[in-house]
Amino acid sequence: MFHYLLRRLLISIPTLFGVTILIFIVMRLLPGDPTSVMFGQETFGALSEADQQRFRQALGLDEPLYRQYLNWMGDVFSGDLGRSFWRTDTVRDLIVARGPISAQIAIMAIVFSWIIGIPLGIISAVRRNTWPDNLIRATAAVFLSIPEFWLAVVIVLVGVLYFSWRPPVERAYLWEDPWKNLQLTLGPAVAMGSVAAAYLVRITRSSILEVLHADFVRTARAKGLRERLVLTRHVFRAAILPVITLSGLTFAGLLGGSVVVETAFSVPGLGAALVKALSERDYIVIQNLVLLYAVIFTVMNLVVDLAYGWLDPRVRYE
Amino acid sequence: MERFSRRKFIGTAGAAGLALATSTVARPTSARARQATPEPSGLIQAPEPNPKRGGTIKIGGFADPTHFDLDQSPSIANLYPQAPMYDNLIRFNPLDGGQTIIPDLAERWEISEDGLNYTFYLRSGVTFHDGEPLTADDVVATFERRRNPPEGVVSIRQSLYTAITAVEAVDPQTVRFVLSEPQAFFLEALATGWSVVLSKKSLDDNNGDLRRVVDYPGTGPYRFKEYTPGVRWVVERNPNYWNPNVPYLDAIERITIPAAKDRGTAVLTGDLDFADHVSVDVYQEALNRPDEIGAVMNPATWAFTVTFNVTRPPFNDPRVRRAVHLAVSRQQLAAAYAQTDDIRMGTRWCHPSSPLATPEEEVLKLPGYREEKDEDIAEAKRLMEAAGYPDGLTDVVLLLRGTTGPGVEIYGPAFQDLLRRSIGITCELRPVDGAVYFDVVRGGEFHMTSGVPAGAINDPSDYWGQWFMTGAAQNYGGYSNPEFDDLLMRIGREMDENARRDLVRQAEDLLDQDCPMFFHGWGNIPRIWRKDVMGIDQNVLGTYMCFKYDTLWLDR
Numbered sequence: 001m002f003h004y005l006l007r008r009l010l011i012s013i014p015t016l017f018g019v020t021i022l023i024f025i026v027m028r029l030l031p032g033d034p035t036s037v038m039f040g041q042e043t044f045g046a047l048s049e050a051d052q053q054r055f056r057q058a059l060g061l062d063e064p065l066y067r068q069y070l071n072w073m074g075d076v077f078s079g080d081l082g083r084s085f086w087r088t089d090t091v092r093d094l095i096v097a098r099g100p101i102s103a104q105i106a107i108m109a110i111v112f113s114w115i116i117g118i119p120l121g122i123i124s125a126v127r128r129n130t131w132p133d134n135l136i137r138a139t140a141a142v143f144l145s146i147p148e149f150w151l152a153v154v155i156v157l158v159g160v161l162y163f164s165w166r167p168p169v170e171r172a173y174l175w176e177d178p179w180k181n182l183q184l185t186l187g188p189a190v191a192m193g194s195v196a197a198a199y200l201v202r203i204t205r206s207s208i209l210e211v212l213h214a215d216f217v218r219t220a221r222a223k224g225l226r227e228r229l230v231l232t233r234h235v236f237r238a239a240i241l242p243v244i245t246l247s248g249l250t251f252a253g254l255l256g257g258s259v260v261v262e263t264a265f266s267v268p269g270l271g272a273a274l275v276k277a278l279s280e281r282d283y284i285v286i287q288n289l290v291l292l293y294a295v296i297f298t299v300m301n302l303v304v305d306l307a308y309g310w311l312d313p314r315v316r317y318e
Numbered sequence: 319m320e321r322f323s324r325r326k327f328i329g330t331a332g333a334a335g336l337a338l339a340t341s342t343v344a345r346p347t348s349a350r351a352r353q354a355t356p357e358p359s360g361l362i363q364a365p366e367p368n369p370k371r372g373g374t375i376k377i378g379g380f381a382d383p384t385h386f387d388l389d390q391s392p393s394i395a396n397l398y399p400q401a402p403m404y405d406n407l408i409r410f411n412p413l414d415g416g417q418t419i420i421p422d423l424a425e426r427w428e429i430s431e432d433g434l435n436y437t438f439y440l441r442s443g444v445t446f447h448d449g450e451p452l453t454a455d456d457v458v459a460t461f462e463r464r465r466n467p468p469e470g471v472v473s474i475r476q477s478l479y480t481a482i483t484a485v486e487a488v489d490p491q492t493v494r495f496v497l498s499e500p501q502a503f504f505l506e507a508l509a510t511g512w513s514v515v516l517s518k519k520s521l522d523d524n525n526g527d528l529r530r531v532v533d534y535p536g537t538g539p540y541r542f543k544e545y546t547p548g549v550r551w552v553v554e555r556n557p558n559y560w561n562p563n564v565p566y567l568d569a570i571e572r573i574t575i576p577a578a579k580d581r582g583t584a585v586l587t588g589d590l591d592f593a594d595h596v597s598v599d600v601y602q603e604a605l606n607r608p609d610e611i612g613a614v615m616n617p618a619t620w621a622f623t624v625t626f627n628v629t630r631p632p633f634n635d636p637r638v639r640r641a642v643h644l645a646v647s648r649q650q651l652a653a654a655y656a657q658t659d660d661i662r663m664g665t666r667w668c669h670p671s672s673p674l675a676t677p678e679e680e681v682l683k684l685p686g687y688r689e690e691k692d693e694d695i696a697e698a699k700r701l702m703e704a705a706g707y708p709d710g711l712t713d714v715v716l717l718l719r720g721t722t723g724p725g726v727e728i729y730g731p732a733f734q735d736l737l738r739r740s741i742g743i744t745c746e747l748r749p750v751d752g753a754v755y756f757d758v759v760r761g762g763e764f765h766m767t768s769g770v771p772a773g774a775i776n777d778p779s780d781y782w783g784q785w786f787m788t789g790a791a792q793n794y795g796g797y798s799n800p801e802f803d804d805l806l807m808r809i810g811r812e813m814d815e816n817a818r819r820d821l822v823r824q825a826e827d828l829l830d831q832d833c834p835m836f837f838h839g840w841g842n843i844p845r846i847w848r849k850d851v852m853g854i855d856q857n858v859l860g861t862y863m864c865f866k867y868d869t870l871w872l873d874r
Binding site: 032036050051054086156157159160161165166168169171268273276279280281 | 376385469470546547548549550573575577580583584586587588589603751752753754756757
């Protein structure tokens with residue numbers, strides 16, 4: 001187990017290294033000069049060539065590309081991740097300020113998807129081709145078809161128009177103001193969790209249906225076990241593996257892919273920061289956030305793989 | 319909702335016993351410049367009787383500034399949060415929609431008979447937020463930097479001050495501006511919210527570059543308290559403010575909410591007290607709640623336009639440009655965009671709030687501007703034929719700034735459709751990321767580009783100088799007409815209002831023929847607030863005039 005973990009962590013190093021090089025190069029290939037975006041084209045165009053050069057120098061953009069890359073790596077290893085071109089705070093400050101909200105929304109969304117998706121998936125499988133199954137499948141199909149941002153906008157509009165309520169406009173952490181924080185995060189979590197739940201319903205249903213016909217289930221039933229025990233002890237444990245895989249990847253995706261929902265609810269999260277940084281060509285912020293997402297995906301993949309071994313005795317990490 | 323007219327406002331204010339005691343200069347633009355010294359007779363205060371003190375107002379902000387130097391910024395993302403911290407020499411009256419100019423740090427001023435010398439007498443006992451006293455040297459340093467910025471500093475509105483040949487400290491309380499020639503809009507240039515007075519000390523301490531200094535001191539009614547990027551900008555009451563009447567609020571929290579719809583809904587639900595630039599649909603919802611929400615559509619000083627690249631065919635031919643001017647229905651285009659922005663019809667090249675503008679009813683009878691299109695389209699087709707394009711045109715590139723949003727998704731396609739259906743010009747929409755848009759425009763690889771340019775003051779000398787003057791910074795289409803340039807210079811110098819209006823009319827007629835742009839119309843800003851926010855000027859013009867928020871108070 002320990003060796004497996006160590007091996008996986010070592011393998012992830014070249015992966016992350018590759019990501020840093022890729023994002024660094026892509027940012028430099030992208031048209032648009034951050035300095036001219038920053039100062040506005042009229043302003044920047046009015047500067048003398050020497051002044052323009054001075055601004056590029058101040059941002060470190062005049063150095064050879066390999067130096068710029070090494071500088072960034074130095075910032076990454078020092079832990080502060082470098083400074084935004086536009087703002088005075090470091091990228092670490094930005095992640096510390098916005099990360100908790102995004103992470104909390106992702107956790108709440110994934111828990112919401114479990115609470116809704118897994119039980120409904122089980123009911124749907126066990127009562128296959130009855131009216132509850134049909135209803136659940138139809139509802140899941142609806143939520144699979146709805147774009148998250150549309151759901152988010154509907155939640156906000158219904159709140160505003162019928163209940164004179166909308167999510168708070170100011171950032172509030174769970175440990176500072178739990179009530180305000182919940183109002184801020186619940187909507188995005190439900191919007192994203194509903195769609196994730198619809199996927200879970202389908203994957204849980206098909207996975208359980210598959211296991212229900214497996215030999216060991218027939219054996220369990222033949223031993224005279226009650227149906228509830230068959231389901232909980234044998235079927236569910238074997239069927240949960242694809243659910244864990246899906247949840248792990250969905251969670252990683254939610255952390256990085258909540259841009260539109262964050263925008264709809266005006267949540268000051270990491271997704272919104274990434275979009276803003278892209279439009280501003282704030283290389284340092286973009287590079288570090290992409291690196292952060294790469295780390296999240298790598299770690300989540302590892303966690304999912306480790307969870308397999310814990311849940312399924314057939315899986316061994318030798 | 320009926321637009322709140324100037325006349326109506328003045329009547330209402332009078333009936334309410336408007337206690338504002340300020341010395342004001344006569345209203346018409348050029349008359350302001352000719353006006354002799356107004357005598358100080360009082361200080362500004364809220365228009366309502368017995369305003370309450372205290373409380374924190376929450377206002378919706380739409381973006382973070384990219385830096386903090388007001389003189390180097392073209393963006394109102396700077397002006398909105400920073401303006402409450404500073405004062406001008408003179409200012410637009412925030413209680414009459416900016417129609418008059420009133421004293422600010424200068425308690426009175428004199429203008430020489432020849433219009434070349436402006437002498438301002440500063441109030442005594444005014445201090446900056448760092449405790450330093452205000453003197454004439456601060457004013458000199460401020461305007462010297464503005465008209466002659468040091469190396470590495472860009473003075474965005476430098477063109478407003480080009481007529482100044484010297485700024486002199488006559489004594490510690492007196493400043494004189496010497497002009498090379500009379501300038502009809504000089505007082506407006508000093509009164510715009512951008513023309514704040516800075517401290518010489520903070521300029522010296524920072525080598526004249528304040529881009530990275532968030533809290534450089536002003537003399538304004540509020541002082542800096544906190545700025546958290548992407549979250550909020552907070553200013554608090556200046557306890558040593560020179561005007562004891564204002565401000566009333568303890569603090570202003572400007573909460574950053576980028577989406578127009580969110581800013582608006584936050585006011586509807588009470589999370590914010592005040593927001594402008596809200597979306598039109600939210601503004602309309604606000605109109606349904608007159609008991610709890612105030613709402614008004616204020617004229618903005620930006621215009622919806624499609625600029626022609628006049629340096630290459632087919633739009634190097636003024637007949638083709640005029641054909642577009644005549645054929646595309648402004649009314650239908652505005653209707654297509656109505657849920658996003660309110661574009662004013664019956665407006666021409668000169669801003670409709672200017673006394674120099676052509677009256678709305680007259681504009682609506684002019685070819686191109688009128689709603690009835692048959693005659694205009696027939697004339698447009700004749701022009702196209704004469705220009706050698708009897709069957710219309712294909713492969714015309716319409717550049718759009720940005721890759722998403724209503725400008726790209728609604729405005730561009732609507733314009734494209736109207737153009738094709740009216741005179742058979744088929745254009746390709748080319749949305750370009752904002753970060754590279756100006757590079758593409760500079761490269762000239764386009765035929766038309768849509769845009770929403772803005773003026774720094776409400777005077778055609780300013781914005782026409784930026785957009786249409788040969789070689790001007792925002793003259794993206796490369797328009798050049800010596801006759802127009804000459805007219806513009808004369809408009810800038812002409813001090814007689816009637817003569818100036820005639821010149822402006824001539825210039826407008828010329829632009830209607832030459833059409834450097836398809837000039838769609840001037841914009842409006844939907845603005846909404848909770849009904850317990852008092853002291854709001856409902857008739858304010860533009861984005862740059864009256865954002866010190868010093869007359870606001872909360873009836874709680």
